[in-house]
Amino acid sequence: MADRKHGVPTPETHSTVRSEDWDGRDLSGEAHERVAFIDVDMTETSNHGAVFTECTFRGVKFNASAHTDAAFLNCTFTRCAFFDATFTRCKLVGSMFDGCTFDLLKVVGGDWSFVGLPGANLRGTSFANVRMREADLTGAQCEGASLRGVDLSGAWLHRADLSRCDLRGSDLASLDPLTVELKGAMIDPYQAVVVATALGLDVRSGDQEP
Known part of the structure; x- marks a missing residue:
């Protein structure tokens, strides 16, 4: 199992x-704390505002589920499936993912800090x-x-593959271009300056004296 940052248990x-079969269940408004969900089918569940605190999800199917203004705080997801799942304005602060699949996952807004x-x-x-x-995106395949x-900002990106990734508008201050794969990635002009500076280049306009 992958370790949490700084060895936090x-x-x-x-x-x-x-x-249990929770296929299609409406989870809206529910609150669960320190519950272990094992091999639960949450396919096509709808969830508006539910809160899961320090819960463990192992072998859970979240396929085609929709979560809005919900929270999964400091939770642990192991071998879970998120095919075509959508998270809108959700908080997943401190949550950990290990061996999960994320095909067609869509995340809009929200706070995934320390994930x-x-x-x-x-x-x-x-x-x-x-x-x-x-x-922690160490070695992530993006x-x-x-x-x-x-x-x-402050993200761990060492050995991450960001090739052909659309990064426009993102904060890349923590990115070390020498330790990630960036071939074909799409960035904006401001980010180009950030990356060039990280490479040790002296970026100046054409009329500036050396």
């Missing part, structure tokens, strides 16, 4: 929901206007993903 759970996604396969996913401060307007 996984929160203990106090109750368990196992092998752990080391080595995650995020190819083809879409993150727009999301706060991901100090997120080829062809869209990370538009994402706050990546």
Whole structure:
């Protein structure tokens, strides 16, 4: 299992929901704390405002589920499926993902700061206007993903594959161009200056004296 940043332990759970069929269930307004959800089918669930605090999800299917203004705080997701899932203005602060699949995942707005996604396969996913401060994206595979307007300040990006990734409008101050793959990535002019400066180049306008 992938480790949390700085070796922080996984929160203990106090109750368990196992092998239940929640397909299509409306989770809106529910609150769960330190619950272990194991092999639960949450396909096509709808969720407006539910709060999951320090819960563990193991082998849970979130396929085609829709979450709006919901919170998954300091939760742990292991071998979960998020095919075509949508998270809108959700908080996943401090949550950890290990061995999960994210095909066609869409995230719009919200706070995913301190999230752990080391080595995650995020190819083809879409993150727009999301706060991901100090997120662990070490070795993440983001080829062809869209990370538009994402706050990546302080994020761990070592060995991340950002090739062909749309990064326009995102904070790239933490990016070391020498330790990530950037071939074909799309950036805006301001970001080009940030990347060039990180490479040690002296960026000046044409009329500036050396």
